[in-house]
Amino acid sequence: MGIAGLWIAPILAAAALVFATAGAQAATDAEPLVDAAWVHAHKDDPNVVVLDVRNGITDDSRETFEQGHIPGAVYSNYLQAGWRTKRDGVPGQLPSVESLESLIGGLGIDNDDHVVVVAAGESALDMGSATRVYWTFKVLGHDRVSVLNGGHAAYASRYQLAQGWNQPAAAQFAGQLQPQLIADRQEVASALRSGTGLMDNRPTKQYRGAAKHPAAAKPGTLPGARNVPESRLTNGGTFADKDRIAALLKEAGLEREGDQIAFCNTGHWASLGWFASHEILGNKQAKVYDGSMTDWTLNGGEVEVLS
Incomplete structure (x- = not known):
């Protein structure tokens, strides 16, 4: 190696170390909710993956993605790509770990990546696409994940978008099921006996039994459940702050912890x-009843009609 090489090699090594360290830091400074400025600042980090899950809830599709998306983002249609499946007659259920590993790996995501999930950002219903995918990553034991507060709309209102299609190279993703985040029918039945807090996030008309989901066998709610309607948790695509959410739970008669x-x-x-x-709010004892009222009513569960 010549004199120039002796100087250049350490410089290149140091640059590589700085680059790698910056990438590692990108995954550690993220909160569950990140804003558009955070995404813009980290969009070129090699271990940050922006996952656009816009879908038919907002009349979005792959074509919409190609017309404009966050630079570097990969696309996966929440309603069509396999994030949820029908099981025992109940739609929208969590697929097998193996199916999700294949789906996520196919998006170029591995276990070292920090994933930012992006919905359209128009309503609470729409933002549920992002939180459901977020919850799925958590259920698989992948904690390096965030939701873009305000969704695609928040980013598009401030920064330039890219066009076209990004085809990621497949990666290996391994999931490890976290059952403590999932409640099944048997656990819900036990919760009814023990007085565990039950939070119904449906619109008030459905909670009270004045309307029901087409797949549910009958209207009503779980006996003793309290209503925190989804539309009150966000303002459009932007989440209410911690104090507001705490107040909503208190108003509904639910404990914060x-x-x-x-x-x-x-x-x-x-x-x-x-x-x-x-x-x-940081309540690590909160769970999701994946089957919810459809699973409950199709299997003869008792309901309470309040209207």
């Missing part, structure tokens, strides 16, 4: 309530 099960019709809105409780 302790055993709690969030539910809705099929676990979509419930992920929004779980995110607010588990991630924003």
Whole structure:
């Protein structure tokens, strides 16, 4: 090696170390909710993956993604790509770990990546796409994940978008099921006997039994459940702050801490309530009843009609 090489090699090594360290820091300075400025600042970090899950809830599709997306983002349609599946007649359920590993790895995501999940950012219903995918990553034991507060709309209002399609190289992703985040029918039955806090995140009309989901066998709510409607957890696509969420739970008669099960019709809105409780308020005993009222009513569960 010549004299120039003796000087250049250490410089290149130092640059590589700085680059790698910056990438590692990108994954550690993220909160469960990140804003558009954070995403813009980290969009080029090699271990940050922006996952755009816009879908038919807001009339979005792959074509919409190609017309404009956060630079470097990869696309996966929440309603069509396999994030949820039908099981025992109940739609919208958590797929097998193996299926999710294949889906996530196919998006170029590995276990070292920090994933930022991006919904359209128009409403609570829409933001449930992001929180449900977020919850899925958590259920798989992947804690390096955030939701873009305000969704795609928040980013698009401030920064330039990219066009076209990004095809990621497949990666290896390994999940490890975290059952403490999931409540099943048997656990809900036990919760009814023990007085565990039950948070119904459906619109008030459904909570009271004046309307129901088409897949549910009958209207009503779980006996003793309290209503925190999904639409009150966000202002459009932006989450209410911690104090507001705490006030909503108190108003509904729910504790801020302790055993709690969030539910809705099929676990979509419930992920929004779980995110607010588990991630924003920090109640690590909160769970999602994946099957929710559809699973409960199709299997003869007792309901309470309040209207």
